[in-house]
Amino acid sequence: MPELPEVETVRRGLEDKLKYFLIQDIEILSARTISSEGGVDVFIKNIKGLILGNWERRGKYLICYLQSQYDSKHSGWLVVHLRMTGQFQWLPSTQIPCSHTRVRFWNNEGREIRFVDTRNFGQMWWISPKHLPREQINGLNKLGPEPFSTDFNPVYLKNSLRNRKRSIKASLLDQTVVAGAGNIYADESLFDAGIIPTKESRNLSEVEISKLYSSLTRILKISIGKGGTTFKDFRDLEGINGNYGGQAWVYGRGNKSCKKCGSKIIKTKVSGRGTHYCPICQK
Numbered sequence: 001m002p003e004l005p006e007v008e009t010v011r012r013g014l015e016d017k018l019k020y021f022l023i024q025d026i027e028i029l030s031a032r033t034i035s036s037e038g039g040v041d042v043f044i045k046n047i048k049g050l051i052l053g054n055w056e057r058r059g060k061y062l063i064c065y066l067q068s069q070y071d072s073k074h075s076g077w078l079v080v081h082l083r084m085t086g087q088f089q090w091l092p093s094t095q096i097p098c099s100h101t102r103v104r105f106w107n108n109e110g111r112e113i114r115f116v117d118t119r120n121f122g123q124m125w126w127i128s129p130k131h132l133p134r135e136q137i138n139g140l141n142k143l144g145p146e147p148f149s150t151d152f153n154p155v156y157l158k159n160s161l162r163n164r165k166r167s168i169k170a171s172l173l174d175q176t177v178v179a180g181a182g183n184i185y186a187d188e189s190l191f192d193a194g195i196i197p198t199k200e201s202r203n204l205s206e207v208e209i210s211k212l213y214s215s216l217t218r219i220l221k222i223s224i225g226k227g228g229t230t231f232k233d234f235r236d237l238e239g240i241n242g243n244y245g246g247q248a249w250v251y252g253r254g255n256k257s258c259k260k261c262g263s264k265i266i267k268t269k270v271s272g273r274g275t276h277y278c279p280i281c282q283k
């Protein structure tokens with residue numbers, strides 16, 4: 001599943017390739033992808049003829065500022081969530097769509113940006129300029145702070161974990177605690193901080209919380225610099241896989257030797273998610 005670094009990599013690609021892309025035509029091949037009110041018809045009617053402006057990221061949501069092609073007036077937002085397998089493809093010439101193609105946008109030069117999604121859980125919304133995206137999309141409204149914002153800091157983290165009996169792994173996956181960190185980065189930062197994923201959130205010491213804060217923010221930053229993780233479904237706009245995965249300490253390394261101490265990495269389930277840790281390095 002794309003996590004913050006992957007979504008940020010996609011955002012940068014979209015901003016780079018699609019700045020001032022005029023939406024001349026749209027084809028929706030999967031009605032369920034369109035999640036905004038009024039479905040496909042309202043989406044097409046409102047987005048056709050607009051220009052894609054700046055792309056922002058909030059958690060794992062991509063938010064594009066839409067403008068009128070005539071006077072640059074703000075004309076709402078296009079919001080996208082890639083979910084499990086959603087990806088964008090930038091095509092300079094016409095290519096026959098694969099069976100997983102869900103939405104196609106063309107500009108006035110016939111260039112296409114295509115949304116391909118094998119599992120088809122990805123979502124798109126058109127949000128009217130009368131509203132803010134978070135007023136219309138519940139998941140966006142409930143998001144916790146961005147990991148690189150000043151709102152996310154050791155004091156905040158300590159308060160969020162206080163009195164929580166659930167595992168620290170579950171807390172890190174909770175998007176209301178911190179936006180955008182998912183399974184891979186939760187496992188990797190817990191290893192880096194030397195904390196066992198099953199530890200009750202409320203039992204983390206102040207030192208552990210500080211370590212976890214720096215591990216998480218540092219690993220996310222490194223991974224963004226490398227273009228996201230190598231995992232089978234993730235591609236950037238030009239089909240290139242990032243390469244953080246090659247550097248993973250525990251994620252995807254069940255039964256292999258810990259790169260630090262040599263013990264066997266354990267793969268288990270915590271809150272229903274595959275979880276990897278070293279029983280010696282993490283306490």
Ligand SMILES: [Zn+2]
Nearest residue numbers: 258261278281
């Ligand atoms: Zn170890």
